[in-house]
Amino acid sequence: MSFNIALSGINASQKDLDTTANNISNVKTTGFKQSRAEFADVYATSIFNAGNTKVGDGVLTSQVAQQFSQGTLDFTDNSLDMAISGNGFFATTDDLGSRDMTYTRSGAFKLNDDKFIVDNQGNYLQGYQVDRNSGATTSTSLATTQPIRIPDVAGAPQSTNNVFTAFNVDARVATIDGTATPFDPNDPSSYHSSTSATVYDSLGESHVLSTYYVKRAPNSWDIYATFDGQQIDLGTTPGGTPSTAPSTDNYDGLNVSFLGNGEPDLAAGEQTFSPGTLDLSGSGPSGPYLDNGATAQTIQFNFQDQTGTTTPTQFASDYEVTSLDQDGTTVGRLTNVDIGKDGLIAATYSNGDVQYLGQVALVRFANEQGLTQIGGTKWRQSLDSGEALAGEANSGTFGSIEASALENSNVNLTKELVDLISAQRNFQANSRSLEVNNTLNQTILQIR
Template sequence: MSFNIALSGINASQKDLDTTANNISNVKTTGFKQSRAEFADVYASSIFNAGNTKVGDGVLTSSVAQQFSQGTLDFTDNSLDMAISGNGFFATTDDLGSRDMTYTRSGAFKLNDDKFIVDNQGNYLQGYQVDRNSGVNSSVALATTQPIRIPDVAGAPQSTDNVFTAFNVDSRRSEIDGTANPFDPETPSTYHSSTSATVYDSLGESHTLSTYYVKRDSEESQWEVYATFDGKEIDLQAADAADEATTTSVKGAKGIRLDFLGNGEPELDSGQVTFDPGTIDLSGDDYDGNPYLDNGAEDQTLQFNFQDLSGTTTPTQFASDFEVTNLDQDGSTVGRLTNVDIGKDGLIAATYSNGDVQYLGQVAIVRFANEQGLTQIGGTKWRESIDSGSPLSGEANTGTFGGIEASALENSNVNLTKELVDLISAQRNFQANSRSLEVNNTINQTILQIR
């Protein structure tokens, strides 16, 4: 019996050595969780044994339990590197259509050749679907998650339909006689101020729309606005004939007349908030007989609005320098990916070169009632088991779910100093049990030699 007791001690010490060695070998493994060998004594008896004289039967390994304490964070230059600060796991699948989930704390992610976020083994990171514009998700159920993809372009181009502008024209400027000095974009003395906006056609090609401001009547606080498209004079037509400019440009292009009150605010009809919008028709030829759009783009008409997008800022005429207080338009070209940002809640926002910002998904976070019940499968991954309980999914940085740190990786939680001390202790235990086995062998030899 004593041989078996000593042998069980040797086996336990060997298991302790193996566990410690495995911890030490994974000191630099991202997301690794150290293990601890846990032992229990062996005690067998029956109703006919004298309990107060019974000796134990050795030791056995009751569990090699992983310790899911937080590892330290290393910050990196990769925006797709992620670490969970607190409770939770990332969910991954090995195929686009698979629902066989594995779970990991290792957030070393990258893009594959199809622009999906994957780990080093090519497993797809799972995320919740969100509204592209607001970032609001529709569900946090694990069954609704999908692999997260980051496209490098922001969709098809959008032609400009509206231009919004608000400005202040300087009331101190002297009027320019439109008959003697008609507007000419190439002659700065025929206008007071100008500004430009970039607009887009149906192919996403950019064009320059410039507007020019000319004071015609100081007493009536009357101004005229003219436009050019890529340097070509073009009609800025008024919705109401009464608002047309009293003169035209040197080539006959029409403009819009703006009248201001003595307090510098727009002079408007009852119920109006700002001046009526003007229209710019790009479907025809310019005043030299050349088409405004000669690249094959579709015909389009721009509406020129004398207000900001919200309608709260309008043109003014104060005794102050010319100033553009708002200039915006609703078109866009094809955007190229310029930046990816991941929030603490796991929301992924992509910024594109055309100024477009799209929310592409929200990283799913999963936790378990009993983390130590998870089944290890290697690669710093686990699967659910009966002991772990079912996965509970949710949003990062809410409730008991940890927050996500972007551009960071979670280090192994192995304490190397402690492991080296444990290694020495396990070695001593192995030696002591080996000595116990040797003593038992000596006793048996002595008994066998009795005559």
């Protein structure tokens, strides 16, 4: 029996050595969680044995328990690297349509050739669907998660339908007689100030829309426009007032008037001047306004910002554009990816568009040590771990997500080296016990 006891001690020491060696070998493995060999004594008896004289039957390995303590964070230059600070696991699948989830703390993610976020083994990171404009999450159920994709273009271009502007014109400047000096965009003496905005056609090609401001009388201004350097009518909508004088090429503008306090002169109930319109379906002095095959369009020129809170003024100060914006976009190329502490992914594109593409899903378990280890710093759900519980990062019991960071292994190398020495001593002691038992047996067998 003493042979078996010594042998069980050798086996236990070997298991301890194996566990410690595995921890040491993974000291630089991202997201790795160290294990600890846990032992129990073996004691077998029956009701007919004298229990007070029973020695015991050795030792066995009761469990190799994983330790899910937090590892230190290592910050990187990759915006797709993610680390969880606190509780939770990333959820991944090995196929786009698969619901067979594996869970990991290793956040070394990248884009594959289809622009999906994947890990080093090509598994797809799962996330919640969100509203592209607001980022609001539609569901936090694990059953509704999808692989997260980051397209490198921001959809189809959108033609400009509205231009929004607010400005201050200088009340101190002298008037210009439209008969003696008709407006000419090539003659700076025929206008007081000008500004330009970039607008887009249906193909996403950019064009320059310029507007010019001419004081015709006290508190009265004519506004003219050019499109890519060609003069164009700035037509009036209902309620609008045509310019007091045409341009050199007979193109019309519109007229706006101000009160003595510098505010717009408006009819009762109006908030700002009536908008102007620019019809791009025709031709200017040098040919068609849109000669690239783009769909004909009409742009409305609005005298306010997009919120309607800022309008034109005429004060005794220099000309100033206080707001200038438009609602068209060209094709956007991906320029930046930001991931918040809540896992919300925002992509910025070269056309200024910002889209929310998804929210990284986090999963936790009632018993993390019950997870089944499958290698590649991944685990699967088991009966011992309990059901996977999904949620949002940085809320409740879930940890926050640190972008451009990786969680290092939680192995304490100094402690592991000490444990290695201890396991080696235990192995040697049990080997010595086996050797002594062998010597005793040899002595007994040699008795004559």
